[in-house]
Amino acid sequence: MKENPLSFHLNLKPEDFLPATEEEKQSQVIMRESVSFWKDGMRRLLKNKVAMVSAAVILIVMIFSFIVPAFYPYTYDYQIKGANNLKPMEYSAEEMARIEAGEDVFPHLLGTDKMGRDYAIRVMMGSRISLLVGLIATCIILVIGSTYGSIAAFCGGWVDIIMMRIVDIIYTVPDILLIVLLSFALKAPLQALAQLPGFGWIQTVGENLISIFVVFALLYWVGMARMVRSQVLMLKESEYVTAARALGVSSGKIIKNHLLTNCIGTLIVTTTLQIPSSIFTESFLSFLGMGVAVPLPSLGSLASDAINGMNTNPHLLFIPAIVISLIILSFNLLGDGLRDAFDPKLKN
Amino acid sequence: MLKYIVKRILLAIVTIWAVATITFFLMNLVPGGPFLSEKAISPQATAALEAKYGLDKPLMQRYTTYMWDALHGDFGDSLKQRGRTVMDIIGRQFPVSARLGGVSVLVALIVGVPLGCVAALKRGKFTDSFISVVATCGIAVPSFVICTVLMYFFGVKLRWFPTMGLTTWKHFIMPVMALSFYPTAYIMRLMRSSMLDVLGQDYMRTAKAKGLSGFVSLFKHALRNAILPVITYVGPMLAYTVTGSFVVEKIFTIPGLGGEFIRAINGRDYTLIMGTTIFLATLIIVMNVVVDILYKIVDPRIKLK
Numbered sequence: 021m022k023e024n025p026l027s028f029h030l031n032l033k034p035e036d037f038l039p040a041t042e043e044e045k046q047s048q049v050i051m052r053e054s055v056s057f058w059k060d061g062m063r064r065l066l067k068n069k070v071a072m073v074s075a076a077v078i079l080i081v082m083i084f085s086f087i088v089p090a091f092y093p094y095t096y097d098y099q100i101k102g103a104n105n106l107k108p109m110e111y112s113a114e115e116m117a118r119i120e121a122g123e124d125v126f127p128h129l130l131g132t133d134k135m136g137r138d139y140a141i142r143v144m145m146g147s148r149i150s151l152l153v154g155l156i157a158t159c160i161i162l163v164i165g166s167t168y169g170s171i172a173a174f175c176g177g178w179v180d181i182i183m184m185r186i187v188d189i190i191y192t193v194p195d196i197l198l199i200v201l202l203s204f205a206l207k208a209p210l211q212a213l214a215q216l217p218g219f220g221w222i223q224t225v226g227e228n229l230i231s232i233f234v235v236f237a238l239l240y241w242v243g244m245a246r247m248v249r250s251q252v253l254m255l256k257e258s259e260y261v262t263a264a265r266a267l268g269v270s271s272g273k274i275i276k277n278h279l280l281t282n283c284i285g286t287l288i289v290t291t292t293l294q295i296p297s298s299i300f301t302e303s304f305l306s307f308l309g310m311g312v313a314v315p316l317p318s319l320g321s322l323a324s325d326a327i328n329g330m331n332t333n334p335h336l337l338f339i340p341a342i343v344i345s346l347i348i349l350s351f352n353l354l355g356d357g358l359r360d361a362f363d364p365k366l367k368n
Numbered sequence: 369m370l371k372y373i374v375k376r377i378l379l380a381i382v383t384i385w386a387v388a389t390i391t392f393f394l395m396n397l398v399p400g401g402p403f404l405s406e407k408a409i410s411p412q413a414t415a416a417l418e419a420k421y422g423l424d425k426p427l428m429q430r431y432t433t434y435m436w437d438a439l440h441g442d443f444g445d446s447l448k449q450r451g452r453t454v455m456d457i458i459g460r461q462f463p464v465s466a467r468l469g470g471v472s473v474l475v476a477l478i479v480g481v482p483l484g485c486v487a488a489l490k491r492g493k494f495t496d497s498f499i500s501v502v503a504t505c506g507i508a509v510p511s512f513v514i515c516t517v518l519m520y521f522f523g524v525k526l527r528w529f530p531t532m533g534l535t536t537w538k539h540f541i542m543p544v545m546a547l548s549f550y551p552t553a554y555i556m557r558l559m560r561s562s563m564l565d566v567l568g569q570d571y572m573r574t575a576k577a578k579g580l581s582g583f584v585s586l587f588k589h590a591l592r593n594a595i596l597p598v599i600t601y602v603g604p605m606l607a608y609t610v611t612g613s614f615v616v617e618k619i620f621t622i623p624g625l626g627g628e629f630i631r632a633i634n635g636r637d638y639t640l641i642m643g644t645t646i647f648l649a650t651l652i653i654v655m656n657v658v659v660d661i662l663y664k665i666v667d668p669r670i671k672l673k
Contacts, residue, residue: 189383196614197629197645198390204633205397300510307512308614308630323512327619330520337520341513349508 064361071357074350085148093126094138096145097315146317154299157236165244173252203310206231251283285362293355296348319344387649444639454643465624469610472547480552484559506553515546515619532621563594603659607652
């Protein structure tokens with residue numbers, strides 16, 4: 021039969037009616053595995069090279085400041101006799117004698133300070149203190165800020181107005197002035213408290229460090245509170261909150277189980293970006309001599325101690341300075357990466 | 369508009385009052401008194417001095433007296449630097465900090481704004497990545513690190529600039545560099561992102577379609593809109609920088625207000641602590657209010673609440 025070129029007639033062969041092969045079936049599937057918010061965010065985060073490198077740097081710093089000191093042959097407050105102001109990889113006369121005698125002496129990787137303490141372990145302990153301060157202070161800020169912000173937004177009305185006016189006031193208070201003043205004012209009461217049984221730990225940590233936490237708890241939560249409030253204001257209009265209310269769930273439970281869990285993306289990002297700024301403030305205070313108690317090192321106080329000997333031992337100054345800049349930079353970059361990955365407004 | 373301004377001013381007054389009150393009671397919590405550290409002073413003399421300055425009265429009464437006097441512009445005499453009023457001391461120290469801070473902010477603007485614009489215009493090119501990297505690193509470096517590094521290289525090793533005091537223009541270079549480092553980096557980032565935002569707007573395309581030259585459209589349309597976020601940042605930053613940086617003043621031994629404040633706390637100079645705190649807080653808060661109001665006047669798109 022002659023084929024009409026204009027005909028719509030299909031030219032079907034018997035083999036076209038065979039059952040589809042597995043491969044063909046697979047290619048027809050258009051349903052993908054559903055991608056949750058977390059998976060999607062993590063995928064984007066893992067692709068972000070800068071963020072991953074910063075995360076690796078943070079991890080390395082953490083290993084060095086939390087795990088390595090346990091195996092390190094020196095301690096941060098042990099003064100080695102005759103080993104003052106050694107340059108990196110130098111040995112004291114006594115240690116040289118021991119090496120001559122065939123003993124193994126662990127080298128002072130970064131030299132020693134003017135009291136004869138091994139500097140590498142002091143820098144590690146200093147980063148531990150700085151990281152701990154940053155993390156604890158951020159936790160305090162996170163708890164206070166998110167609770168305050170969500171309560172203000174959830175209650176609304178005049179409660180919200182009054183609470184946010186208080187936030188506005190705290191926001192404009194000059195923070196440095198109050199920090200300096202508070203750390204002086206809290207010193208004596210804390211010293212008195214340290215004498216009581218059960219509060220001896222205050223002395224090892226140092227009164228100054230505790231007043232730093234108090235200052236963070238008093239002043240720095242306002243940014244977090246504003247952030248959480250704006251999120252909760254948006255979320256509380258959602259149907260599931262209305263549903264929860266209709267079911268008679270208490271306000272506290274709604275805030276905890278529904279509202280805060282739903283703005284957890286924002287919370288993570290804000291928290292990560294808060295850590296470097298807490299570390300920043302702590303190093304600044306330690307540098308001014310209002311940080312940790314004396315035998316304990318912090319990166320700020322290490323740098324501050326090294327200033328006078330800058331001419332002869334510049335490495336004592338530069339090592340803590342570089343470490344602190346590196347820590348802050350990595351947290352900043354990781355925070356930026358997290359925001360790019362988890363902020364739905366920044367998609368694409 | 370008027371309602372907004374009135375509201376902001378009222379809030380500012382409440383804030384200043386709150387800061388003054390908190391400072392007053394905090395400062396009295398600090399143990400020790402202004403006259404304890406002085407040698408060879410009999411208890412009778414201490415009592416006489418305390419009576420002279422009214423320190424023997426109960427706390428609440430002192431508070432009300434102080435607030436009442438302060439409201440009339442009388443901040444009292446310094447307890448430690450005899451024969452000088454608090455206003456005298458502030459009047460002598462503040463210009464030092466203010467000059468240094470003013471120059472630093474100016475430098476930050478002159479360097480930060482053009483570099484931010486260049487980065488935005490060359491988006492994705494090498495220039496952009498270079499400026500962004502510098503800005504990101506600049507934000508991460510604490511001021512004391514910058515101070516000490518500058519001091520080591522330019523002051524100690526190369527001996528280009530003097531390391532102490534603030535008398536000739538050479539003395540200004542290192543403190544200004546240290547003080548303007550962070551704001552410059554911040555302004556660069558701010559300027560870059562807001563410029564990118566503006567460049568993508570429809571009115572920029574319209575300007576291009578009208579046949580405006582790149583130069584005119586950049587300066588007349590883009591820059592004027594893109595600089596708004598920088599304005600909001602510069603106001604409070606100016607206040608903070610002008611009031612003196614504790615770290616920079618300590619490292620370069622500059623006789624500014626920041627160092628005076630620390631000395632006042634160490635010496636329990638109550639009136640000077642109160643005076644400087646109220647002065648600095650007022651400056652910062654007023655700056656904030658002025659910027660907020662200015663911002664709403666400059667940018668009519670922002671709705672008044």
